[in-house]
Amino acid sequence: MDFELSEEQRLLKDSVDRMLADTYPFDKRKGYMAEPDGFSQALWAQYAELGLLGLPFAEEHGGFGGGPVETMLVMEGIGRVLALEPYLATVILCGAALRHAGSDAQNSALLPRIAEGKLRMAFAHGERQARYDLSDVLTTAKKSGSGWRLDGGKSVVVHGDTAQKLVVSARTAGDRDDTDGISLFLVDTGAGGVARRAYKMRDGTGAAELSLSGVDAELLGEAGEGFAVVERVVEAGIAASAADAVGGMETMLAMTVEYLKTRQQFGKPIGANQALQHRASEMMMALEQGRSLEFLAAVRLDEEDAAARAHAFSTVKVGIGQAAKFVSQNAVQLHGGIGMTDEYAVGHYFRRAMVIEHTFGDITHHLSRLAAAIA
């Protein structure tokens, strides 16, 4: 057992943290959000230069062959500064879909372009009626000549507002809720029949609702066998979001401790109150418990046994969700009025933690899965 980072991993962490610390002071972030894409294209190019966009891909696809720990380090950095770039959607989610389902030809065509920062993608799986049920897919795919035609709709597609290409799930067989018969497809967002309604999530991230009518699509992986890939993609997403949440918790704890030391009431810093010292200590404990689960997620990503993986990722999602909720709610509470403002950073971290909890299944959803799995 070894929790230490390797020399290479430490170098990676340093360069990610340095780049983001330089480019992401909170007031600059507002500027990035106001850019046409809702994030910084210039920074996206810097991610590519640093090799972050190809990090988890094989070397023959322009990547660096990094594993879950490497992407965890990037996501932690992103979480620490609330970076807006579509790393989760493009590199983590669609990267995982391609790695698990893509043909050599598809991977050779797409992964190098992602690594170079020339292709941004989004994972279009969730549907309006589905809530967190991964097998609740009503969008259909029908054979059309040598390709496929998609009809249906996808909901809350994170970074779907600016993605150039999508991984879309659709039903090629079976009924609603069947795990069999779900397939994955590659779709150009500019293709005929794709309509997007773009908006912002509560944390400022771009997203879209998609409607698909007779859209030309290219099959990704085996027809009817897509559900297992969806699960792998969601697990990669949970691991990445856990790191994102841990980065956010670190910043929230640091901000709160600083505030407790400086905010004066009744002639002394509010941090002189033992009750508040204990609250900050509990926030630290929640963060560290969360960090442990963040590590568990990174290690379990390559687990072969699907049931063991499902159990581990529900555990991670519950624990991270609870930790981030405790830390973020108390960060706002201990800041008092200033924590309630849009101008001050802590509320933005609060909303990011909230969106993370409600992505890939919330605490209750995963507790329910764990409860059902008790032998």
Place this chain on the structure above:
Amino acid sequence: MDLRFSAEELAFRDELRAFYRENLPDDLREQMRLGHGSEKEDTIRWQRILNKKGWAAYSWPKAWGGPGWTPIQRMMFLEENQLAPAPDMQVFNITMIGPVLIQFGTEEQKKRFLPRAANVDDWWCQGFSEPGAGSDLASLKTSAKLDGDHYVVNGQKIWTSTAHMADWCFLLVRTNPNAAKRQEGISFLLVDMKTPGITVRPIISIDGTHHLNEVFFDDVRVPVSMRVYEENKGWDVAKYLLGNERTGIARLGRSKERLSFAKEAARDMRSGGGALIDDFAFRQRVAQMEVDITALELTQLRVVSAHDKARDGKPDPLSSVLKVKGTELLQAASEMVMDVGGPLSMPDWALELEALSNEPEIGPSWATDATRSYLMLRAASIYGGTNEIMKNIVSKAVLGL
């Protein structure tokens, strides 16, 4: 011990329910049920319907246009208002400045302001907190210096809810900076928001909306006749104001109503291939909240009925319990509605890009508003004395620690 309401109290509740059935406009009820909240004009509209009936100033004595209800009746009224659901009372008018003027105001102040406050002809806001004076309110610095028959006010207030739509502000100012105790140099003034020298700047909240403001006072002249109670005795007025309305603190009716909405909405949302309402983990959360609501309901009744009997004016230690537990429940109930919406609660539809006005709504509007409400209600454990301050009161004043 008898935990049942008397026949008269039950008859009173029936009367309330009948009134709400007949008089709460359907559009307001639906808007509240979907969690959209109430705009200024909604609040005014509903307050005026209540005022026609003589109920708007529900906690005031008959002599000043209130119904003269007992604390139990007031509690029942608030609960029915929240369960209906109807817009909340204009709290600054009805539960703050009204009772303050009735207790401390001059006859002229009462006659001038009370009827207009009940009908919300004047919209009041509260100028208490300052950047350096939050929980430690007595450290406030905004000054008022006597100049003939006027005070000249200079300073800054913050977190002033609805100041941008207010006609009047009740304000705590420092009239004696040299008082032996900080609390002894404070006065309570009524300020016309149209007076020259007042600048209101918006503060956008965590939910992306504009409720809060900073208010700057630059040589603002306030007639001495607009001071409430004696000079340098404003702290007594403020204490009365903050401790005055105990039955309203818990907002239990609102938590009950939100929970009942969450259960209803959970029938239409999915979980594990079925309805969310059938998910055992979800049901357990609902059950836990119902236990907490039942306990708090009885605690609230104990506070209210003790108040009915004793009337010694001392704050009941249990009122801190109502504030802490009540706000925790309200936050949990709003969180539950948000959770029921799941992913559809996360988009900020107000920030839809390239919005087309004739497009149908994408998600259920209650889901996005549930999140807004969840975000805004983080303030419930901060304003009116943070929950940490409430716990200090319990440990020091009640437990003697």
